[in-house]
Amino acid sequence: MPVIKKNVSLKPYNTFGVDVSASYFVKANTLEKILYAINFASYNQLPIFIIGGGSNMLLTKNLNGVMVNPFIQGLTLTEETDSDAIVKVGAGMTWDALVNIAVDHGWGGIENLSNIPGSVGAAPIQNIGAYGVEAKDAIFKVEAIEIKTRKSLEFSNSECRFGYRDSIFKQELRGKVIVTHVWFKLSKKPEYQLAYGNLKEEVEKLGGVSLKNIRQAVINIRSAKLPDPAVIGNAGSFFKNPVVEDVLFQKIQQDYPDVPHFSVSESHVKIPAGWLIEQCGWKGKRVGSCGVHDKQALVLVNYGGATGEEILTLARSIQQSVYDRFHINLDMEVNIC
Numbered sequence: 001m002p003v004i005k006k007n008v009s010l011k012p013y014n015t016f017g018v019d020v021s022a023s024y025f026v027k028a029n030t031l032e033k034i035l036y037a038i039n040f041a042s043y044n045q046l047p048i049f050i051i052g053g054g055s056n057m058l059l060t061k062n063l064n065g066v067m068v069n070p071f072i073q074g075l076t077l078t079e080e081t082d083s084d085a086i087v088k089v090g091a092g093m094t095w096d097a098l099v100n101i102a103v104d105h106g107w108g109g110i111e112n113l114s115n116i117p118g119s120v121g122a123a124p125i126q127n128i129g130a131y132g133v134e135a136k137d138a139i140f141k142v143e144a145i146e147i148k149t150r151k152s153l154e155f156s157n158s159e160c161r162f163g164y165r166d167s168i169f170k171q172e173l174r175g176k177v178i179v180t181h182v183w184f185k186l187s188k189k190p191e192y193q194l195a196y197g198n199l200k201e202e203v204e205k206l207g208g209v210s211l212k213n214i215r216q217a218v219i220n221i222r223s224a225k226l227p228d229p230a231v232i233g234n235a236g237s238f239f240k241n242p243v244v245e246d247v248l249f250q251k252i253q254q255d256y257p258d259v260p261h262f263s264v265s266e267s268h269v270k271i272p273a274g275w276l277i278e279q280c281g282w283k284g285k286r287v288g289s290c291g292v293h294d295k296q297a298l299v300l301v302n303y304g305g306a307t308g309e310e311i312l313t314l315a316r317s318i319q320q321s322v323y324d325r326f327h328i329n330l331d332m333e334v335n336i337c
């Protein structure tokens, strides 16, 4: 049976470094241990919370319930053809460890997602993405346990209803299932994605296109741009990039001819949230123990000792000023708990 720890500080378990506690904490490295934690919570009439690497969460209060940390490890090659490798991976494996293994084996598809913190089990939750690639492009299916019924469920790629930083697990199944394994279909004849930002240039500097060089280039670019949570608390991008109607975009462009944008359809345009936040004067601004990163306005940081509530208040002030100036509602990408 798993050890169920009482009154555990979650500070080491979230990359913002916020100090709140969970009344019970279970690190579950088998299906049985996950089921045991569910039964324990049900018997004691307590809610269940789920935490992986805590790199996409803002914890705002002490949690009276059972915090489950799905920690199932292992990678199994379940099928291999001339063109593909299908692997089943435990939810508790570190995401970047999986990318490293894939690249080492010459399996392409997730190399652009190098260096994203967190666990494999959380990758489908928000359909992680970076450098023109999303996890949905490689996810074959997702296995999970439904908390209410204790049943094992399987979701095909289309059943996951992946969207931009979104999936069924972030919508109607939010908090209702625990992902135990993710299956990936990786390509032995990969099509490299180099169109995003200065990735191609960085890959050329490393000696040309290969899975290994793409991985290294992504690591180099990210390390130069993003704050390391081990040094300064953060959860990566705090907000999603908003998609707005063309009419609104045209209005903004009249006042700001250089507004960066990407067309997503004939009638809608995506605007980088970081640019909007910067225009409102937030970049590098500090409020008490938290603030907005000075190199990347999309990242909120904890300088040390900030509470989740303080960071949330800052996030709401940013949302308000972006709305006041641009009439755009910024959605939070980070999960508030």
Ligand SMILES: Cc1cc2nc3c(=O)[nH]c(=O)nc-3n(C[C@H](O)[C@H](O)[C@H](O)COP(=O)(O)OP(=O)(O)OC[C@H]3O[C@@H](n4cnc5c(N)ncnc54)[C@H](O)[C@@H]3O)c2cc1C
Residues within 6 Å of the ligand: 015, 049, 050, 051, 052, 053, 054, 055, 056, 057, 070, 091, 116, 117, 118, 119, 120, 121, 122, 123, 125, 126, 127, 128, 129, 130, 177, 178, 179, 180, 226, 227, 228, 229, 234, 235, 236, 237, 335
């Ligand atoms: C420096 C930095 C850079 C980042 N860059 C990127 C990026 O480029 N692209 C990107 O998409 N994200 C990025 N992120 C965000 C984050 O790393 C990802 O969202 C990651 O997938 C979160 O994994 P995690 O294990 O830490 O999840 P957590 O933060 O622990 O959890 C996130 C959510 O998923 C739920 N959850 C976690 N595990 C499970 C499970 N097994 N079953 C069911 N629910 C679960 C949690 O309850 C929570 O709601 C970045 C974060 C940081 C700190």
